[in-house]
Structure formats: C-alpha cells, structure tokens
Amino acid sequence: MKRVALLGMPNTGKSTLFNRISGASARVGNWPGITVDLMSAKILMGGHIAELIDLPGIYDLHGFSDDEQVVRHFLEHNAIDLVIIVLNSTQIDRQLSLALQIRALGLPSVLMLNMADEARRGSISIDIQAMSERIHMPVAMISAKYGEGFQAALTLAAQSIASSNMQLTLEQINSRLQADNVLEQEMESIVRDSVQMPAQLTDQTTERIDKVLLHPWLGLPIFFAAMYLLFQFIFTAGKPLQDGVAWLLQMLRGGVLEPMLAHVPTWLHGLLLDGIYNGVGTVASFVPIIILFFLIMSMVEDSGYLSRAAFLMDALMARLGLDGRGFVMMLMGFGCNVPALMGTRVMRSRNLRLLTMLVIPFSLCSARLQVFVFMTAILFTPQQAPLVLFTLYLMSFAAIFVSALIFKGRYANSEPFILELPPYRFPTPRQIVLRGWQEVGYFLRRATKFIVIGVVLVWVLTNFPSGAAPASNETFAGMIGSFMAPILTPIGIDTQLAIALIFGFVAKEIVIGSLAVIYGLQGDALMHLMAHKLDWVQGMSFMLFTLIYTPCLSTVATLRTESKSSAFMMLSIVWSLVLAWVVSFVFYQSARALGF
Amino acid sequence: MSSPLTTSLDNLHPGEKAAISSIHAEESLFQRLTALGFRAGKQIEMVRRASFNGPLHVRIGTTEIILRRSEAHRIQINTGL
Numbered sequence: 001m002k003r004v005a006l007l008g009m010p011n012t013g014k015s016t017l018f019n020r021i022s023g024a025s026a027r028v029g030n031w032p033g034i035t036v037d038l039m040s041a042k043i044l045m046g047g048h049i050a051e052l053i054d055l056p057g058i059y060d061l062h063g064f065s066d067d068e069q070v071v072r073h074f075l076e077h078n079a080i081d082l083v084i085i086v087l088n089s090t091q092i093d094r095q096l097s098l099a100l101q102i103r104a105l106g107l108p109s110v111l112m113l114n115m116a117d118e119a120r121r122g123s124i125s126i127d128i129q130a131m132s133e134r135i136h137m138p139v140a141m142i143s144a145k146y147g148e149g150f151q152a153a154l155t156l157a158a159q160s161i162a163s164s165n166m167q168l169t170l171e172q173i174n175s176r177l178q179a180d181n182v183l184e185q186e187m188e189s190i191v192r193d194s195v196q197m198p199a200q201l202t203d204q205t206t207e208r209i210d211k212v213l214l215h216p217w218l219g220l221p222i223f224f225a226a227m228y229l230l231f232q233f234i235f236t237a238g239k240p241l242q243d244g245v246a247w248l249l250q251m252l253r254g255g256v257l258e259p260m261l262a263h264v265p266t267w268l269h270g271l272l273l274d275g276i277y278n279g280v281g282t283v284a285s286f287v288p289i290i291i292l293f294f295l296i297m298s299m300v301e302d303s304g305y306l307s308r309a310a311f312l313m314d315a316l317m318a319r320l321g322l323d324g325r326g327f328v329m330m331l332m333g334f335g336c337n338v339p340a341l342m343g344t345r346v347m348r349s350r351n352l353r354l355l356t357m358l359v360i361p362f363s364l365c366s367a368r369l370q371v372f373v374f375m376t377a378i379l380f381t382p383q384q385a386p387l388v389l390f391t392l393y394l395m396s397f398a399a400i401f402v403s404a405l406i407f408k409g410r411y412a413n414s415e416p417f418i419l420e421l422p423p424y425r426f427p428t429p430r431q432i433v434l435r436g437w438q439e440v441g442y443f444l445r446r447a448t449k450f451i452v453i454g455v456v457l458v459w460v461l462t463n464f465p466s467g468a469a470p471a472s473n474e475t476f477a478g479m480i481g482s483f484m485a486p487i488l489t490p491i492g493i494d495t496q497l498a499i500a501l502i503f504g505f506v507a508k509e510i511v512i513g514s515l516a517v518i519y520g521l522q523g524d525a526l527m528h529l530m531a532h533k534l535d536w537v538q539g540m541s542f543m544l545f546t547l548i549y550t551p552c553l554s555t556v557a558t559l560r561t562e563s564k565s566s567a568f569m570m571l572s573i574v575w576s577l578v579l580a581w582v583v584s585f586v587f588y589q590s591a592r593a594l595g596f
Numbered sequence: 597m598s599s600p601l602t603t604s605l606d607n608l609h610p611g612e613k614a615a616i617s618s619i620h621a622e623e624s625l626f627q628r629l630t631a632l633g634f635r636a637g638k639q640i641e642m643v644r645r646a647s648f649n650g651p652l653h654v655r656i657g658t659t660e661i662i663l664r665r666s667e668a669h670r671i672q673i674n675t676g677l
Binding site for chain 2: 009059060062064065090091093094097122180184197210214216217219220307310311312314315316318414415416417418419420421422423
C-alpha cells in the first residue's frame, strides 16, 4: 500500500481537500513516533491503494512549534510515497517557501495551489507551467471547497507517486534544511517569473465586516451577544433532541429488553440493564449535543470569526496564560463540557491546550444546572433562588480563573501569539455536515468503552454486596460514604449525599434520580423530606461541591482521549476534588461560624 | 543607520504604513514571523489596535495578522516612506 501525506500551511484548506478526497471514510489513528491523532483514509489513486494522511498545518520544517515537531517525527518514522503540498494561491508569494523546503528534503511531491476561486477574484494569475519547471514538481490549481480542478489534480498526483518510498532521518532533515536565505531568494525569483498579483489585496467585504465586529467599543458586546445566541441555540435545539434519545432508549428498554430479560437472574438483569445498557445510554445522550455543537463550531471556525474572538479577548486571557480562543471554548463549556474539550483542538500549542482543557470542566454545564434548579427550589424562596444560581455561575468563573492562574506556570505556553486573520468565508453545507459526522464518530469510538465500564462500576458500588438495598448505606457506596465521613462531615455532607456524589461521577443528570433511589421517595415527597433533612448551608455546600468536582464520566473520557495522557486526566480529577472540598469547607465552616 | 524615523511596530497608529527595517527575535519567533511575511524591506500597515492593551491587527501584502504588543515591540520599522 502506498502512503500519501497531505502537508501545508495553516488556513490553506488542507483539511477541506482531505475531506474532498476521502469523503466520509476518514478515520482518526495513532502513528509511530508522534503523540497526536491524525486523520487518515484509504483511497484509490490511479490503480494504487493508498493511505492518505492529513498532517497538521505548519509554516516550515524547522521544528520550533509543536506541530512542526509532529510533522518532523512523522517523516522520520513513516516511509512516504508522495507528499501533496497544499498552499493558498492568494498568498503564494510567501508560502512557496514550504514547497521549496520539501523539495530540498528530496521527497516525491506534487504542489496543489488551493483557493483558485479567491485568486481569480483577487486578479491573481499564476503560470503553473512556468512554476512547475522552476520548482521541479508538478503543479495544479484547485478549489478544494468547490471541487474545481480537483479530478485533474488527483490524476497528476497519482502519476507522481514514486516507485519507491522514502524515509528520512532527523539528521537528514536538518542538514538539508540549511540556507534559508538562499531559499528565500529562489522563492522571490520564482514568484517574480510565474505569478502576477496586485501589490495589495484587500477584501472589501471582509474589511467592512471587521470594521463592525472588531470595533473598539462594539466588538466585545457583539461578541458576547453572538456567543449568547449560539449557546441558546445549542441549548434549546439540543434539549428536545436529548429528550428524544432518552425517550427512545426508555422505549427500547421497556418494550424489548425488559420482557426479553424477564427470566434471567436478578444480578445479570441489573448488570445488563442498569449497568451496560445505561452506560450505552449515557454515551448516546451526548450524540445530539456533539453534532449540534460542531455544526455551529465549524461555522464559527471556518468563517474566521474564532481568530477575531481571539483578537477581542486576548487582553484578559493573556493574563491567565490562555488565549482568546480558549475563552470561546470555555463559554461553549457552559452548554456541555465534552464538545468544548474536543473543540480545543484548534489550539496548536500542547501546553496552551492542556491548560484550557484543565479549566473547561469548571464551566457550569446544563446538566449541573438541572441539579441546582432542583436543589434551590427545595431550599430557597423563589426570590432567593435566582440569586443563588447567579452566585453559582460566578463561582464557576472564579474556579476557572483560579485554576488557570495556579497552573499557568506548569503549562507555560512558549509559542508566540501570532495568528492569521483569514478573510471571512462561509463553509459549504457539505463541510459542516462532514465535520459533525467525524466528531461524533471520534467520540463514539474513543469514549464508549471507558464510559460503559465506569457506569458498570458505579452500578456495582451502589448495588453490592448482594442483599443490600440499592443505594443504601450497606452498599459499597454507602461504606465509602461512611469511610469518608471524617473528610465529608466538615463540609456538611452526610452518607446519603455522599452516595449521590458517587452517582454524580457518572453524570449530573442522574443525581436527582439517585436521590430518589437513596431516600426511597419521589417528586413532592422527596422534596419535603430533603427540605426537612437538610438546611440551606448544607445544601449550598453540596451544590458548590457538585459544581466544582468532576463533571461526568464522559468529560473524564474526553480529557483522556484528547490529551492522550491518563496522568493529565488524573490531575484534572484530583485537582477538581481538592478545589471542590476546599471551597465547600471554607463556605460551610464560615457559614456555621457566622451562626447560620 | 538609525534615523529619528525608526521606531518599533507597536508605536504605529491605525491607518499608518511603514517599512520593516529589522526584526530582533529569538529563532523560533523569527521563523514564525518570516513565514507569515515579516521581512526586512516589506511594507506593513497597522489596521487596528485592540482595546485594553490587547493585540495589534496588521497587514502585510495579502496577509492580515494579529500579534501581541510584546512581539510587535521586537520589530523595527521605518516610517519615513
């Protein structure tokens, strides 16, 4: 099988081209020598079966940025039959250097000049014949977005697949890359001979939109309004979809699975339905929200607005060791942490990304909101309730800022903050749908096993040893609750609430349901009992703990798959537990000391 | 040769143009700037400056770029065009 690598600068439409060639058949996979996932697809290329790999976007091969390191290690550990270099036609005057570097390495390669449509609009003309002769590799002009010139370019690529593949050592890469200024002179000479472009290209539309969206005073209010609308959309459109999935799962359980499993032993019945099936259901409930989120995100990202948001928010975020794009993901985390964590992939520095992933789980997501609405209704008057909820939102932001400040030294970001502002573009429906599809597939393949195992584990804890009533003090969960009493009593959490917190580790949606099982009551009766058993200080302490500790198993699973590090996942869990305890302790003890 | 018209990029006002005279940066920053088109002799325009001491929005040829003021400070420009 032949191996073909796609390589190009950021914002050149490389991934769009990858998606056009591979369709929906792309898979995320591990590669020798590197620590990030790369998309790849098996394709047919001029009679060869080839494996096409989408490498991260890079500016050059010197290896200063994390992504450049990834590409260098990839080339070092994997033999290549062809490199398809993707560059932006409208910026060919500075991007050609990357093609010259690849040529210096001696890799078999073909150059695709993308965004032919934008080049035409900007009156840029490129003599690809002349350019091809000068750089000694085939050149084609394409528009990956609209498919223009695509078939011809693929044929050209198929003809260029080398008869023997090539693998480089790091020494070879370094020794062949010297003499940047020579390369630069060559680039200028080639551009002079084969490209005609106006001295300055200004996109009138983009300039006009930027005047409003990046306005010194209006920019930020517009940004927050836009974020609020997107957030509302995901929330209002996502809720009925999630309810629909829950309803379907319930129907399947009541109508098919329960009758089918009526005669199996009780423990097996419990394991299959309350363990495994509920685990699968937990995974399924995230599917609609991830699809919706990435439909929106691909529009925000591909349009170029995300870089603008970075421009607007950077003054504040820089102090926290984060950047403006991290702020967008944090806000999205208030809808659901899982897709927000997946969205951090736009950040190309690993440390910056890890720091952002560490703070996102403190965003008060919609599942936690349900718990808080229920608890505040029990413990507070209708006048007080909104104020309490508002306080919890403020605490959420405070937890984010404090964590960022504490950990920004550990995850110091060394990459300079220099971003391109691409012209505003609107993605095609095909691009948007494909993105949602890919992200859901990624989540399902990577997180399902982890989540199902976790749900089964919690089921075991809350149902065994056999003979104990489910979720009672005699179960393993109850024992853990009693064992932890010396730690939990100072924050006002008794064994029953501790069991609810163990359930809450799976998902916050099931906390209220678990309270019903724990107290053996439902609806109004449950609310009366809880109002009777808990005072507001205990309730508030419980809510603060619920807000800050691990949001849910799906978030944990996503932290692990996105960071590719179990140690990082553990750090996130431990830090959030410690912070949750400290905050609840300070609150509970001060409130008691003040006589409440 | 330094003339009174030489200053650093972070001092440029929106709408003003200048020519880059030199870049004083460590290799990683230097490479990134070069890749994005920051080279001695190139003309650069300040498009806007973000509020609260935020980043700068500049234009070089066909590329628009945002960068922090600390990084812009390392780029020397010549305003006497």
